[in-house]
Amino acid sequence: xxxxxxxxxxxxxxxxxxxxxxxxxxxxxxxxxxxxxxxxxxxxxxxxxxxxxxxxxxxxxxxxxxxxxxxxxxxxxxxxxxxxxxxxxxxxxxxxxxxxxxxxxxxxxxxxxxxxxxxxxxxxxxxxxxxxxxxxxxxxxxxxxxxxxxxxxxxxxxxxxxxxxxxxxxxxxxxxxxxxxxxxxxxxxxxxxxxxxxxxxxxxxxxxxxxxxxxxxxxxxxxxxxxxxxxxxxxxxxxxxxxxxxxxxxxxxxxxxxxxxxxxxxxxxxxxxxxxxxxxxxxxxxxxxxxxxxxxxxxxxxxxxxxxxxxxxxxxxxxxxxxxxxxxx
Numbered sequence: 657x658x659x660x661x662x663x664x665x666x667x668x669x670x671x672x673x674x675x676x677x678x679x680x681x682x683x684x685x686x687x688x689x690x691x692x693x694x695x696x697x698x699x700x701x702x703x704x705x706x707x708x709x710x711x712x713x714x715x716x717x718x719x720x721x722x723x724x725x726x727x728x729x730x731x732x733x734x735x736x737x738x739x740x741x742x743x744x745x746x747x748x749x750x751x752x753x754x755x756x757x758x759x760x761x762x763x764x765x766x767x768x769x770x771x772x773x774x775x776x777x778x779x780x781x782x783x784x785x786x787x788x789x790x791x792x793x794x795x796x797x798x799x800x801x802x803x804x805x806x807x808x809x810x811x812x813x814x815x816x817x818x819x820x821x822x823x824x825x826x827x828x829x830x831x832x833x834x835x836x837x838x839x840x841x842x843x844x845x846x847x848x849x850x851x852x853x854x855x856x857x858x859x860x861x862x863x864x865x866x867x868x869x870x871x872x873x874x875x876x877x878x879x880x881x882x883x884x885x886x887x888x889x890x891x892x893x894x895x896x897x898x899x900x901x902x903x904x905x906x907x908x909x910x911x912x913x914x915x916x917x918x919x920x921x922x923x924x925x926x927x928x929x930x931x932x933x934x935x936x937x938x939x940x941x942x943x944x945x946x947x948x949x950x951x952x953x954x955x956x957x958x959x960x961x962x963x964x965x966x967x968x969x970x971x972x973x974x975x976x977x978x979x980x981x982x983x984x985x
Contacts, residue, residue, distance in 0.1 A: 664698060665701050667691070668704075672705050770809075771807065773805075777801075778802045778803075779797045779800060779801045782932070784799055789807075792826040794823075794824040795824075797821045798819050799909075799930040800819055801816070801820055802817045803817070803821060809831070812833045813836065814833075814835045816853050817837070817853070820850065820906075822849075823850070825848070827845050828845065829845055832845055833845070838872060839858045839872055839889045839891060840860065840869060840870070840871065840872055841872050842860055842867055842869055844866070849862045849863060849881075855922065856891075857891075860881065860896070861903040861905070862883060862885050862903055863903060868881075869881060869887050869896045870896065871895060877895035877896065884903045886900075886903050902917065905917055908951075912955070915951050916949060916950045916951075919947060919949075920947050921938035921970065924981070925938040925981055934977070934979055936980075946970060948964070961979070970983060971983070
């Protein structure tokens with residue numbers, strides 16, 4: 657038997673096992689039918705396996721084999737039975753290999769999906785934390801941020817649920833470093849980049865290296881960022897897009913600075929809230945918000961907030977639980 661015929665027989669055996677378990681409306685049945693119709697050898701191999709397995713599992717056949725048949729009847733069928741036996745032995749080996757392969761694959765997937773380590777990093781208001789991970793990568797979490805860091809055998813995963821962080825990733829070709837938010841999935845091998853999770857969007861800034869940015873669901877419109885490039889994604893259903901921004905601005909919090917570049921009041925409020933016990937919110941209809949450009953030290957934050965109405969048409973309203981930025985009357 658040629659290698660091609662042997663391969664077809666193994667494929668047929670796998671399809672036979674899969675189709676026995678598949679539901680009538682399973683999507684893989686369409687794939688199976690396409691495979692079956694693509695080559696007459698596929699049809700012949702599958703039919704032979706199906707007939708053989710039906711023969712082996714038939715109750716009548718088992719009764720026949722166990723009944724006291726005459727020697728004459730037995731030997732008259734011996735030639736055909738030997739052929740079937742040889743086929744059955746080969747098929748049994750194939751099925752055993754397939755079964756072990758499936759079992760091994762499941763065990764391998766379970767092995768890979770078992771975390772090697774899990775860490776949770778949260779920072780309080782006005783607190784910045786820098787930590788070195790087990791692989792040598794360094795994470796700097798901005799104030800009022802929350803991250804879950806999970807290391808697997810096949811990847812290093814960080815789930816950023818709130819706030820902002822800088823990642824200096826140690827290169828490991830066997831284990832990509834992945835940062836996930838509700839909107840976006842960022843994958844790298846070795847680089848320095850920052851991810852800022854804002855209410856209305858996520859901003860990804862690359863200091864150096866190469867970063868792959870995709871929607872959180874992993875579908876379409878993958879974007880590659882290089883040195884000094886910035887991308888934003890507005891919501892889970894949107895696609896990431898490059899924006900004209902200075903990537904270095906996203907790393908400024910590590911040195912105690914805040915940079916606003918054409919920031920609307922929503923971004924201003926969310927950013928300054930990371931450093932204040934009393935939160936700040938913005939109330940502007942739609943996208944009708946003034947924008948600001950500013951570079952300041954964290955220690956100058958309160959002065960910046962109080963003087964904000966002098967530079968843009970807004971007013972401040974102090975409430976019991978928060979400070980509200982509103983359009984000027």
